[in-house]
Each structure stands twice: as structure tokens, then as C-alpha cells.
Amino acid sequence: MSFLQINNVWKSYGQAQILERLNLSIDQGEFISMVGASGCGKSTLLKMILGSEVATKGEISLEGKPLVAEPDAERGIVFQKYSVFPHMTVLQNVMVADEFTKSFLLGRCFGSARKQVKQKAESFIDAVGLTPAINKYPHQLSGGMQQRLAIAQALMKAPKILLLDEPFGALDPGIRADMHVLIRDIWKKNNLTIFMVTHDIKEGFELGSRVWVFDKVRHDPQAPMAYGAQVTYDLKLDTDKTPDIAALTQKIAVN
Ligand SMILES: Nc1ncnc2c1ncn2[C@@H]1O[C@H](COP(=O)(O)OP(=O)(O)O)[C@@H](O)[C@H]1O
Ligand SMILES: [Mg+2]
Structure with a gap:
């Protein structure tokens, strides 16, 4: 049994399909970086894991039990501001x-x-x-x-799970580097499972033990809102090694 299980999760707001067909298993202690275009639904997924938003279809379960559809002490969140x-x-x-x-x-x-x-x-x-x-x-x-x-x-x-929504996005580069050291330390010491949305792909690879790239794979020019984003790349990184960020970024761009 995985720690957190995302089973065929879909999310729409009104006519707009935001996310579709998310199937992801997360082990306790993973550090997941989430990257993707603005508006593709990263914060929405964080909110569903937090319990402040509910999936339109599908289910998220924590340690084998469906998530309580409201925030509780097991999950903590830090926003950009x-x-x-x-x-x-x-x-x-x-x-x-x-x-x-x-x-x-x-x-x-x-x-x-x-x-x-x-x-x-x-x-x-x-x-x-x-x-x-x-x-x-x-x-x-x-x-x-x-x-x-x-x-x-x-x-x-x-909390067992820490949700970070672009937590360092507003900070100067030097301060950011200090925060990276801090969050890694906190992650290890508290046995946390972390989900972090970031605009900065380099930051995502540096901090994460796993990186999710969100994108829309289906498009209908007649109905731009008809399809949602999926996790198109799910990359597990070897955290003992310094990631070859250039190569990984290349991999995402080429594929
Ligand atoms: N409460 C809401 N009601 C309607 N639309 C929403 C709501 N929250 C987010 N959206 C829309 O869902 C899409 C995804 O938003 P969001 O998850 O914030 O994107 P991201 O974090 O990837 O930038 C956007 O188009 C946004 O406008
Ligand atoms: Mg967001």
C-alpha cells in the first residue's frame, strides 16, 4: 500500500476541465516538485491533497483511507505569500x-x-x-x-505532509538558496512527505526526489476548455547524486 494514492482523479470548474486522469502513487518521505505552465492546475492538485478542494471524479487516499475532505493536522500548507x-x-x-x-x-x-x-x-x-x-x-x-x-x-x-505552493517564488536568489538548505533539512529531520509547486524548474530538480511535469496532451481548438492537464513526466531522481539539470530539462523539452 502506498502512502498517498491518487486514483483516476479529475477536476473541473464549471465547463473547464482542469485536470484529468491523474494516477499517482506516493511513498512516505518523497519530495515531489511540481512544474508546469501557469494555470494548468498545480495549486488545484495541492488543494485537493490538502482537502480544501474535492475531486470531481476519482479518489485520493492517505494510508489506505479516503482523504477527509477538509484540512486537518496531517497536512500543512505554506503559500508564496x-x-x-x-x-x-x-x-x-x-x-x-x-x-x-x-x-x-x-x-x-x-x-x-x-x-x-x-x-x-x-x-x-x-x-x-x-x-x-x-x-x-x-x-x-x-x-x-x-x-x-x-x-x-x-x-x-x-503534519505528515507539507504542501508548498511556490514558497520561495517571491524571495531574492541568495535568500532562496538559504531556504533550500533549510527545507531539505526539515524534510529529512521530520520524515515529511513534501509536495512543492515551483515556477523554477531548476529549483524543482534540485530539491525534489521526484519531479512531476504537468501539461495538456489533448487539445481541441474548438473547445479549449474541454481537456485537462495530466502529469506528462514523472521523474524519480537519485537524491544522493547532484542532478544533471541541463540533461533533465533537455529530456522534458525533447520528448
Ligand atoms: N475556485 C475556482 N473556481 C474556478 N476556477 C478556478 C478556481 N480555482 C482555480 N481555477 C482555475 O483553474 C485553473 C488552474 O488553476 P491553478 O490550479 O491555480 O493553476 P496553477 O497553480 O497551475 O497556476 C485556472 O484556469 C484557474 O483560473
Ligand atoms: Mg498555482
Whole structure:
């Protein structure tokens, strides 16, 4: 049994067929990079894995059970521009991720439970290198720091699956390189299964243990919305070796 199974999944919005015939098996611990033209349905697939969108046809199952059609603690998501709570400090932003789960009526925990939540938050803040900014507010942080904060928030719920939607797209190249090191480290240490959408094919190959390329294989000029995109390339990479990105990019272009 695979960890996550995507069985003949189709997704449409109204008349527009977005995705079609997705059949994919994912093992726990894989890092899947998703690349493809803008608007082809990558974020839509992430949302279906998150549970905030439902497949029009087909099924996604996690550890043998159909996915709950709503977000839960097993799956965490980080968007390109994450809206962290502006009126909360770094520490409060990370703590609240857990407090909402544990005690969503009160919104916060007390006593020893609170102490535990605080310790856990501090360890994730440390893991993403934000300890020096622990009492700062989001507007006092750089873009890269805000993304680190978003990642710490997502990790706080100890998800099995981390969904990253162009998480580094808005960052400067130098900061991006630091974030790559960070996310790889977090992936390994937390035994996470990661799905990351990226515009940057090089980033996709560098980080992923597997790369999915999305494309439409069927076209009808009379009915441009009739067909959806599929995963046209599913490339498993040897993560112990530095990928030959030029050769892989070539492979996608030529085929
Ligand atoms: N909630 C929605 N209602 C209608 N159409 C949508 C909705 N969400 C996305 N779409 C459409 O689905 C297509 C795929 O969107 P998306 O998954 O965001 O693409 P990508 O992430 O690959 O750029 C786009 O044409 C988009 O306009
Ligand atoms: Mg998108």
C-alpha cells in the first residue's frame, strides 16, 4: 500500500476541465516538485491533497483511507505569500497554530499545557533560524523571514505532509538558496512527505526526489476548455547524486 494514492482523479470548474486522469502513487518521505505552465492546475492538485478542494471524479487516499475532505493536522500548507497574523509576534504566531488545534474554543492554552506549547514553538522557531526575531511582529521581518515563520507554523501541527505552493517564488536568489538548505533539512529531520509547486524548474530538480511535469496532451481548438492537464513526466531522481539539470530539462523539452 502506498502512502498517498491518487486514483483516476479529475477536476473541473464549471465547463473547464482542469485536470484529468491523474494516477499517482506516493511513498512516505518523497519530495515531489511540481512544474508546469501557469494555470494548468498545480495549486488545484495541492488543494485537493490538502482537502480544501474535492475531486470531481476519482479518489485520493492517505494510508489506505479516503482523504477527509477538509484540512486537518496531517497536512500543512505554506503559500508564496503567507498571511501570518500581523498583530502577533513570531512566538505567538507559531504557538497559536497549536493552540487552535488543542483548544479551538478558547484559542489558547493555560498552565503546563501552555508551557509545553511554548517550548515546542521555540524549538521550531530555532529550527527555522528565527530565535533572534522571536518577539518581532511580521512587518518587522523580511520576506524570507516571513516564509520561515510560515514554515514553523505549519510544522507546529506535526503534519505528515507539507504542501508548498511556490514558497520561495517571491524571495531574492541568495535568500532562496538559504531556504533550500533549510527545507531539505526539515524534510529529512521530520520524515515529511513534501509536495512543492515551483515556477523554477531548476529549483524543482534540485530539491525534489521526484519531479512531476504537468501539461495538456489533448487539445481541441474548438473547445479549449474541454481537456485537462495530466502529469506528462514523472521523474524519480537519485537524491544522493547532484542532478544533471541541463540533461533533465533537455529530456522534458525533447520528448
Ligand atoms: N475556485 C475556482 N473556481 C474556478 N476556477 C478556478 C478556481 N480555482 C482555480 N481555477 C482555475 O483553474 C485553473 C488552474 O488553476 P491553478 O490550479 O491555480 O493553476 P496553477 O497553480 O497551475 O497556476 C485556472 O484556469 C484557474 O483560473
Ligand atoms: Mg498555482
